[in-house]
Amino acid sequence: xxxxxxxxxxxxxVFHALADPNRRVILERLSRGPATVxxxxxxxxxxxxxxxxxxxxxxxxxxxxxxxxxxxRTCQIEPAALRPVERWIGARRSxxxxxLDRLGEYLAEGNDEPKGGKR
Amino acid sequence: xxxxxxxxxxxxxVFHALADPNRRVILERLSRGPATVxxxxxxxxxxxxxxxxxxxxxxxxxxxxxxxxxxxRTCQIEPAALRPVERWIGARRSxxxxxLDRLGEYLAEGNDEPKGGKR
Numbered sequence: 001x002x003x004x005x006x007x008x009x010x011x012x013x014v015f016h017a018l019a020d021p022n023r024r025v026i027l028e029r030l031s032r033g034p035a036t037v038x039x040x041x042x043x044x045x046x047x048x049x050x051x052x053x054x055x056x057x058x059x060x061x062x063x064x065x066x067x068x069x070x071x072x073r074t075c076q077i078e079p080a081a082l083r084p085v086e087r088w089i090g091a092r093r094s095x096x097x098x099x100l101d102r103l104g105e106y107l108a109e110g111n112d113e114p115k116g117g118k119r
Numbered sequence: 120x121x122x123x124x125x126x127x128x129x130x131x132x133v134f135h136a137l138a139d140p141n142r143r144v145i146l147e148r149l150s151r152g153p154a155t156v157x158x159x160x161x162x163x164x165x166x167x168x169x170x171x172x173x174x175x176x177x178x179x180x181x182x183x184x185x186x187x188x189x190x191x192r193t194c195q196i197e198p199a200a201l202r203p204v205e206r207w208i209g210a211r212r213s214x215x216x217x218x219l220d221r222l223g224e225y226l227a228e229g230n231d232e233p234k235g236g237k238r
Contacts, residue, residue: 028211031210089204099150
């Protein structure tokens, strides 16, 4: 369970894509509707080529897809690609809640809390 | 809305902390219960000091807190610190769903789909 997983798993790519605040600004804009690359670059404090690099990371993660018509590339968000991240967070929460439930039962039986790190 | 936000916002720190697969392995272990630093380091393919650095990032993000008793430091997960990330994802999803609803209404009125990037 606790072995190192390869960097290329979908959940890794999505977490990596989300870690950059400028990429999240792009996703925030795209969640309100499709936008061209130049529309996306306008509010960002960086060159157009830097924006294109961020978009490539977003596309590799599956969070964004784009289509080129003539000279204009239009980008669109794929909210379904957020699911691995939501699942990961949900699994942590439920694993933690199960632990709290077990601890509650243990204490309800009149025991003291077990020492940390020994379960 | 689309201005650059400082890196130090809580949501940035949490996304940054989650972006590393080894840090997520640590959180997966801690969601099953507290663990000492040496227990956490055992399955990870790195030095103890690298594990300590990862733990520092996790602590700065608020996802982990630790307590030292004698020579043993025990770590614990703080699942509440995941909330800013859950809220961010939820906001993207609802923004996107509102857009789809508006598009559905527009099409139900007998219009063609508007061209991408021009709404």
